[in-house]
Structure formats: structure tokens, C-alpha cells
Amino acid sequence: MSTPEQLGRQLQQVALGDREAFKQLYLATSDKLFSVSLHILRRNDWAEEALQDAFIKVWHSASDYSTQRGSVMSWLISMVRYRSIDMLRNKGNQTLGSDALPDIPASEADHLDIKLSASENSEQLKKCLDELQPSTRQSIQLAFIYGLSHHEVSAYLSEALGTVKSWIRRGLDSLKGCLQR
Amino acid sequence: MNYQTTERQHQLAARYVLGSMRGQARHKFQRLLMEQPKLRDEVTFWELHLNELAAQLPEQQAPKSTWLTIETRLGWRRGQSSNPLEKKAGNGWRWLTGALAALLVLVMLNQTLLTPTPVPEADRIAVIQNSEARTLWLLEQREQLLEVAAVGAIEPLTNEDYELWMLPASGAAPISLGLLPQQGRRSLNVPANVDLQTIAALAVSREPLGGSPLDVPSGPVLFTTDFITVSGS
Structure with a gap:
């Protein structure tokens, strides 16, 4: 598990266009972020798509991050959560109907x-x-x-x-x- | 809607971060965030605290294909469009991405699972996808052997099976190639009298447990695909 400082350095490098740092950032955080998305979307394929969308946005907007926005992990969680919530509406309405209840164990x-x-x-x-x-x-x-x-x-x-x-x-x-x- | 009062900003920011603000209201709020620093500060406040809840969720391994697809979508893998096009390319792009990711997975499978004993390279592969271009199964053909890997997004069946069929180019009746695994891998031996070279398409049907009671699909055909030649053989 990477420390917050390591994630911060990786994100700085990503902002400079460092692909290896981007991969390391992905490897360090993707399992946690996939879980965050999966809890909201409850479908593996949708959660995977949300994770992809969020990381592509991270690649393009890494320079927008500042420490005033919280830790890198918190910033990434927001990216994934908001993408998941948007997908929940778009896809959930298509397949579940607005009255469908999610299946929470x-x-x-x-x-x-x-x-x-x-x-x-x-x-x-x-x-x-x-x-x-x-x-x-x-x-x-x-x-x-x-x-x-x-x-x-x-x-x-x-x-x-x-x-x-x-x-x-x-x-x-x-x-x-x-x-x- | 009045976004100006502090109290109102606090409530809206909280609802936005919580996720209970949906639809047009959410999109409008996102635009306002770019214009109003105070609103941004309110959102940051809630993110700083509430994201701690999400940070404590147990990890769940992300599918291996996710990273490959990210690289592909960013145009870092050969044969794919670069970023400016990736959001505009639509379903055709998604199919290509799925197929390329599937090819890469097959290469990895070849390198890892299949290397202890020398085996002939795959003659052809096939990728079975759903209507959303999500890869469900990968097939490798080596002479009369089909190696099938279930790779995810497969709707689980409890009292039924997925059955694979080849549709002969001659237009003759479909020929069953066996049952597809819903998880993991399975090898399907194709009878010697079935010529896979004369295939027009592959199809997957949903059948009773154990497969179709008939010589042809008895249930609905869910997916079709074709082989892609990957070696010089």
C-alpha cells in the first residue's frame, strides 16, 4: 500500500506526462477504487467502465489537483464516485427502472x-x-x-x-x- | 433556485457529495462549481470528511483488463486512436477496444498458462461479446481443440447452460461444439469429422442444463461471432 506521500509524488509525475507513474498510481489505488464503484453500481462491468473513465480523466486533469482538495486518495475517490453516480442514473434507468431496489447483502x-x-x-x-x-x-x-x-x-x-x-x-x-x- | 445563501450552499454541496442530487440538478451544480469558489470550498469540506467512509471499504480486485483498456483508450497501444477521438468514436471504437483487450489477454494467457509444455500456437481466436461490446468469452482454436476462457460480465445461469455452435459455411444445420464455462477455462474437443475451417460463424444459445435436447439450438441464440486468424498457419 502506497503512502499518501508516494501517491502525491506519483500524481505530480502524472501531471508531467509520466506514463510509468500513472501505471504505479493505478496499481496502488485501483482495487480500492473498484470497490468504491462496485458498491454504487453493483455490476462488475459498469464498475470497470467507471474506473476506466475516471482514470482517463485523472490522466488529463492531474494538474488540477491541489493539496487543498484533500489527499490524493480522496481526490481519486471523488472522481470515481461521481462517475459512478452519473452512470447509475444513465444505466440504472435503462435497465432497472426507477423503482428497482438495489440488492444489498x-x-x-x-x-x-x-x-x-x-x-x-x-x-x-x-x-x-x-x-x-x-x-x-x-x-x-x-x-x-x-x-x-x-x-x-x-x-x-x-x-x-x-x-x-x-x-x-x-x-x-x-x-x-x-x-x- | 437560489444558490447564494450560505445555508443553501451548504445543503446543496452536501447533497452533491452524498450523491443524492441527481440528473439535471447535478449537472447544473457541476457548472456552478466552476464559477463559485465558495461552493467549491463547501464541496471540498464534505469530500474531505465523507470520503473517509469510502476509503475504508474493503479492496476488491479490479479486472486485469481494465488497465489494458485504459492504455488502449489513451492511444498508447498500437492500432488505436489517440485521445482526442476516444470520446467521440462510439460503439465501433468500443468493439475495437474490446477485441484488442481480448487479444492482449490471449497473448498473456499463452505466455503464462500454456507455456510449461510446448503447444502449437493458436490458429485462430474468437471473441464473444454482448450487445454492449463487453467481452464474455475468449476462444482459441488449435486444430481440433478449442480453449475457452470465461472472462467476465457473463450473466450467471443457475438451471441452464450456454452452448456454443458452429454455423457451417455450407448453410447446413448448426453443429454443437459443447457447453461454455460460466467461470474459468474449459477445453472443447471438436470431433475429427467437423471441419472448423468451413465455418461461417459461431453462435451461443441458452439451453437446458447439459445442452440442447435437439440437434440444433432449442433456446434463443444470444451472441454470434466469427474466428480471427492470428497465425500464419
């Missing part, structure tokens, strides 16, 4: 409390998530990790849509207040 959905590692940001996030009501925390995690829409979270938890919207809105407000403390 019960064992995963019931234990969404991801074990956060010991970085400063993750310690803070864990503390703040713990302060939320369990249903609110679960709604936010279902939306973020699995890319569920408000409708899908509502159906998944068998709660009214308005309730779920309210949970998520208030939960994000509380989360921001806590994270800024």
Missing part, C-alpha cells in the same frame, strides 16, 4: 458502521457519526456508500420518503456542526 446493510482507521479526519468523522441517531446515520451511509436515492433509502428502510429526507437533511446539518467544532 443484509449482512452489509445491517452493519454499516465502517471501521475507520486512525487518521485525524476519520477519527473526527467517526465521533460525529456516532452522535447521530442510528436511523439517520444509516440513511446517510446508504446514500453515500451505495449511491441510494432518497426514494431508495425510503423503500429500503420502509420509512416514509419525507421522514428519510428530513433525517438526511438534519443529519448532514448536525454532521457539519460537529465536524467544524
Whole structure:
């Protein structure tokens, strides 16, 4: 596993057009990023396509990265997540229909409390998530990790849509207040 | 929609990063991000924190073909278009990419799995793809032997099988070449009286477990393809 500093150096080299550094960056991060995409898209071929699209964008826009945007890994995660969310809409509507519920293994959905590692940001996030009501925390995690829409979270938890919207809105407000403390 | 108030910006940025903002609203917001630094800062705030959740997900091995396809799409592999065209080329391009990636995988398979004992090089290969140009199976023909590798994106069947057929150039009835694996590799021995050189096309049908009860496909033909000659033989 590459350190954040190694990823930073690799991305700097990528911005200069270094193909070998690009490959090393891919090898160091692709398994994690594939997992991120697969959780949202739930199809191997779509997740693979999202990963390809994201890395091609990385190659062309590596110079846009700055440390103010967070770690390199966080920047890459955003690239892959946003591409996956766009694909979820485009392809999901074609094949699943807007009412189709994703198939989330019960064992995963019931234990969404991801074990956060010991970085400063993750310690803070864990503390703040713990302060939320369990249903609110679960709604936010279902939306973020699995890319569920408000409708899908509502159906998944068998709660009214308005309730779920309210949970998520208030939960994000509380989360921001806590994270800024 | 008013994007100016701090409270509104905070909510929209949170919804954007969370992923619950969809469709046109999402695209409009992406344009605004380029124009409004404060909105960008709000998004960065949420990315900094929430991406920690994604960073903790267990790793899942990305398919080997992904990197090859990225290189191909960037025009770093021979015979492929370079970047300015790659987003505009459409399905034809996708087919080429799939076929090239498949060829590269076959080369790797030849180099790794098949080298301990000398074997003749493949006479011909075939790539079976779905309607989205996703490669499902790779076939190598060596005389009367077909080496089949399932390479992904195959819709799993529980009580049925995929069956491979050759369609003779003479227009005669299809001839079964055997059942395709849904995972891994399988060798199919083609009977000596079946001449693979006179083939017009290959087809895959969905059949009851064990294959078609008839001499011809009994289920729907799902995919068709053709052989590509890869050696001088």
C-alpha cells in the first residue's frame, strides 16, 4: 500500500506526462477504487467502465489537483464516485427502472458502521457519526456508500420518503456542526 | 433556485457529495462549481470528511483488463486512436477496444498458462461479446481443440447452460461444439469429422442444463461471432 506521500509524488509525475507513474498510481489505488464503484453500481462491468473513465480523466486533469482538495486518495475517490453516480442514473434507468431496489447483502446493510482507521479526519468523522441517531446515520451511509436515492433509502428502510429526507437533511446539518467544532 | 445563501450552499454541496442530487440538478451544480469558489470550498469540506467512509471499504480486485483498456483508450497501444477521438468514436471504437483487450489477454494467457509444455500456437481466436461490446468469452482454436476462457460480465445461469455452435459455411444445420464455462477455462474437443475451417460463424444459445435436447439450438441464440486468424498457419 502506497503512502499518501508516494501517491502525491506519483500524481505530480502524472501531471508531467509520466506514463510509468500513472501505471504505479493505478496499481496502488485501483482495487480500492473498484470497490468504491462496485458498491454504487453493483455490476462488475459498469464498475470497470467507471474506473476506466475516471482514470482517463485523472490522466488529463492531474494538474488540477491541489493539496487543498484533500489527499490524493480522496481526490481519486471523488472522481470515481461521481462517475459512478452519473452512470447509475444513465444505466440504472435503462435497465432497472426507477423503482428497482438495489440488492444489498443484509449482512452489509445491517452493519454499516465502517471501521475507520486512525487518521485525524476519520477519527473526527467517526465521533460525529456516532452522535447521530442510528436511523439517520444509516440513511446517510446508504446514500453515500451505495449511491441510494432518497426514494431508495425510503423503500429500503420502509420509512416514509419525507421522514428519510428530513433525517438526511438534519443529519448532514448536525454532521457539519460537529465536524467544524 | 437560489444558490447564494450560505445555508443553501451548504445543503446543496452536501447533497452533491452524498450523491443524492441527481440528473439535471447535478449537472447544473457541476457548472456552478466552476464559477463559485465558495461552493467549491463547501464541496471540498464534505469530500474531505465523507470520503473517509469510502476509503475504508474493503479492496476488491479490479479486472486485469481494465488497465489494458485504459492504455488502449489513451492511444498508447498500437492500432488505436489517440485521445482526442476516444470520446467521440462510439460503439465501433468500443468493439475495437474490446477485441484488442481480448487479444492482449490471449497473448498473456499463452505466455503464462500454456507455456510449461510446448503447444502449437493458436490458429485462430474468437471473441464473444454482448450487445454492449463487453467481452464474455475468449476462444482459441488449435486444430481440433478449442480453449475457452470465461472472462467476465457473463450473466450467471443457475438451471441452464450456454452452448456454443458452429454455423457451417455450407448453410447446413448448426453443429454443437459443447457447453461454455460460466467461470474459468474449459477445453472443447471438436470431433475429427467437423471441419472448423468451413465455418461461417459461431453462435451461443441458452439451453437446458447439459445442452440442447435437439440437434440444433432449442433456446434463443444470444451472441454470434466469427474466428480471427492470428497465425500464419
